Amino acid sequence: MFEQIAAPKGDPILSLITEYRNDPRSDKIDLGIGVYRNDEGITPIMKAVSAAEKLLLAQESTKAYQGLTGDELFNEALQNLLLGTTSALGRTTTLQTPGASGALRNLADLIAATKPDSTVWISNPSYINHRPIMLRAGLKVEEYPYLDPKTKLVNEAAMLAKIAELGADDILLLHGCCHNPSGADISLEAWQQIAALANKNGFLPFVDIAYQGLGNGLEEDAKGMQLLVDQVPEMIISTSCSKNFGLYRERTGAAMIVSNSIEQATNARAKMCELSRGSYSMPPAHGAAIVRTILNDAELNALWRQELDEMNQRVNGLRQALVNEFQTLSQSDRFNYFAQHKGMFSLTGLSDDMIAQLKSEFGIYIVGGGRVNIAGLKESEVTTLAQAFIHVGA
Numbered sequence: 001m002f003e004q005i006a007a008p009k010g011d012p013i014l015s016l017i018t019e020y021r022n023d024p025r026s027d028k029i030d031l032g033i034g035v036y037r038n039d040e041g042i043t044p045i046m047k048a049v050s051a052a053e054k055l056l057l058a059q060e061s062t063k064a065y066q067g068l069t070g071d072e073l074f075n076e077a078l079q080n081l082l083l084g085t086t087s088a089l090g091r092t093t094t095l096q097t098p099g100a101s102g103a104l105r106n107l108a109d110l111i112a113a114t115k116p117d118s119t120v121w122i123s124n125p126s127y128i129n130h131r132p133i134m135l136r137a138g139l140k141v142e143e144y145p146y147l148d149p150k151t152k153l154v155n156e157a158a159m160l161a162k163i164a165e166l167g168a169d170d171i172l173l174l175h176g177c178c179h180n181p182s183g184a185d186i187s188l189e190a191w192q193q194i195a196a197l198a199n200k201n202g203f204l205p206f207v208d209i210a211y212q213g214l215g216n217g218l219e220e221d222a223k224g225m226q227l228l229v230d231q232v233p234e235m236i237i238s239t240s241c242s243k244n245f246g247l248y249r250e251r252t253g254a255a256m257i258v259s260n261s262i263e264q265a266t267n268a269r270a271k272m273c274e275l276s277r278g279s280y281s282m283p284p285a286h287g288a289a290i291v292r293t294i295l296n297d298a299e300l301n302a303l304w305r306q307e308l309d310e311m312n313q314r315v316n317g318l319r320q321a322l323v324n325e326f327q328t329l330s331q332s333d334r335f336n337y338f339a340q341h342k343g344m345f346s347l348t349g350l351s352d353d354m355i356a357q358l359k360s361e362f363g364i365y366i367v368g369g370g371r372v373n374i375a376g377l378k379e380s381e382v383t384t385l386a387q388a389f390i391h392v393g394a
């Protein structure tokens with residue numbers, strides 16, 4: 001039967017990694033794959049994570065199945081981290097999932113099982129996997145305007161005008177913070193207007209928050225989402241511990257369902273368990289155990305927050321250093337957007353030719369579309385990057 005399968009198109013980000021690895025130049029720069037790196041170019045295991053792992057290893061007494069909902073202490077801790085200060089806490093349920101990817105798919109399956117004619121609206125541009133995940137669940141996908149290619153910031157007027165047209169059969173997928181791939185986030189005023197439109201027209205807000213703590217800090221990054229959840233009757237959330245706990249390969253995330261009542265939210269979570277039983281069954285335990293250990297231990301919690309702050313400051317420091325370097329070299333403000341963007345990425349608007357030239361002449365690896373992973377840059381590479389950008393005519 002497998003002879004029928006044509007060779008699939010390679011994943012552009014993964015093939016870029018291979019090319020980068022095979023490049024013999026010692027001064028090559030990888031700004032492709034979306035992982036945080038420290039100034040030595042390493043994606044470190046956070047100290048709080050290592051300490052939690054030691055505790056877990058010492059305490060672990062079984063590898064028996066955990067159950068469909070995953071680790072309930074993790075679910076509770078994460079729910080508090082995201083929504084603890086909101087009025088929605090008492091009408092929310094949380095389900096541990098294999099990463100935010102698993103949450104996105106589970107929630108999409110829930111929508112497909114509950115309201116199959118729904119259309120999911122994603123931003124233009126959006127996270128590369130949003131569309132395929134929603135489509136695979138059998139949902140329709142449309143785009144709302146988001147990024148202004150000139151300013152490289154959000155065109156909120158255009159975005160809100162489209163959102164105002166959405167109705168009861170629509171799901172609005174928003175990035176909680178640190179928009180991937182653009183780095184351009186919406187203002188609190190826009191979150192407020194979205195809340196008013198959701199209440200008026202009845203669409204369901206769906207917030208994907210994968211970078212909490214890597215934009216303006218843990219509390220600050222959740223503000224838009226919290227403002228929305230405080231005001232709308234129903235909302236769904238996917239969240240990831242890949243970036244802010246550095247647990248990428250442990251596949252740690254969660255889906256949250258906010259409803260009118262805790263009974264409705266509980267039923268929806270039970271439905272998601274039924275759906276996951278038909279695929280991966282239950283989520284992996286280790287990553288969630290690490291997160292729950294950290295969040296429920298005052299010392300580890302403080303250490304984790306400090307480490308996350310340091311990561312955040314490193315990225316924001318690089319953004320400012322880039323802007324300073326660009327101002328010196330180009331005598332213009334046209335690269336100031338780097339410091340206005342939040343999180344790991346910036347969408348630069350580089351053409352395919354410029355991206356190819358950066359790779360061939362400078363060994364600088366950037367994915368097609370021009371997304372740059374600022375969190376992969378070293379301080380010592382800032383000048384080279386700025387010079388190379390100007391050289392290729394960015």
Ligand SMILES: Cc1ncc(COP(=O)(O)O)c(C=O)c1O
Pocket residue numbers: 034098099100101102127175180208209210239240241242248252253
């Ligand atoms: C916006 C967004 N959502 C979800 C994910 C998936 O995260 P996870 O590794 O937890 O599956 C990512 C990862 O890059 C992302 O950028």
